[in-house]
Amino acid sequence: MCFNCRDIYESLYSQDAWRAELCHDLTEILETKSCYQLQGSAYNNYSIFCSQNWKNSNNVYCDLCVGGGDCFGCVGLINYKYCILNKQYDKEEYERVVVKIIRHMQQTGEWGEFFPSILTPFAYNESVAYEYFPLTKEAVLAKGWRWRDEERKNYQPQIYVVPDKIGEVKDDILNSVLACIHCGKNYKIIPQELEYYRQYDICIPQQCPDCRHLSRMALRNPRKLFERQCDQCGRDLKTTYAPDRPETVYCEECYQKEIY
Numbered sequence: 001m002c003f004n005c006r007d008i009y010e011s012l013y014s015q016d017a018w019r020a021e022l023c024h025d026l027t028e029i030l031e032t033k034s035c036y037q038l039q040g041s042a043y044n045n046y047s048i049f050c051s052q053n054w055k056n057s058n059n060v061y062c063d064l065c066v067g068g069g070d071c072f073g074c075v076g077l078i079n080y081k082y083c084i085l086n087k088q089y090d091k092e093e094y095e096r097v098v099v100k101i102i103r104h105m106q107q108t109g110e111w112g113e114f115f116p117s118i119l120t121p122f123a124y125n126e127s128v129a130y131e132y133f134p135l136t137k138e139a140v141l142a143k144g145w146r147w148r149d150e151e152r153k154n155y156q157p158q159i160y161v162v163p164d165k166i167g168e169v170k171d172d173i174l175n176s177v178l179a180c181i182h183c184g185k186n187y188k189i190i191p192q193e194l195e196y197y198r199q200y201d202i203c204i205p206q207q208c209p210d211c212r213h214l215s216r217m218a219l220r221n222p223r224k225l226f227e228r229q230c231d232q233c234g235r236d237l238k239t240t241y242a243p244d245r246p247e248t249v250y251c252e253e254c255y256q257k258e259i260y
């Protein structure tokens, strides 16, 4: 159950991981060994339940820590070791107190899970989770997670006429307010963007950045495995291509024979 991962070995339940070994539950990870439940982190060893940690070892429940290691429940530390809740301990004292905390957390049922969702600054429907696993507002609230209602704004209609061909688009587009053909939201074109479209001969987008993002996401396969048969030999296989999709899907053996 690993999706969009490269060079990962003996690992499970991960997405967007690159070069990982002996890991479980990774999301957006680079160079990681023997870690469990890590998010947005790189170059870590033996760390668990951490978010946005760089170059650490043996960290537990840490966020935004860089360098060092052997820290528990710390935030924003750089090159520190043996800290608990950002307070420095010596090695023996650290090990003694950490065991005590873990025992307590085991009793309260807090130990063994990633940071609780109540700590996230984002509502479910503004997170990446929602893009892969969309839920209704009712379902989200029933789980005790937050939902952000769309702010109602009076969007302006688009007056500026955008030429179809990028070569005919003038610089005054940079001062114009455009309106999404899909949702009506207003958006602007910035100079670097215009330069890019001109360089690659791409026409000006007619959708707002949010709708463009959703269109791109719709091109990705879901984070889900479907039962399907190889279109060559009929063998059962698991694939992110749903059985009703038109693409031809081969098992690994038939694919290797066909391609190499």
Ligand SMILES: [Zn+2]
Pocket: 180, 181, 182, 183, 184, 185, 207, 208, 209, 210, 211, 212
């Ligand atoms: Zn839109």
Ligand SMILES: [Zn+2]
Pocket: 230, 231, 232, 233, 234, 235, 250, 251, 252, 253, 254, 255
């Ligand atoms: Zn086959």
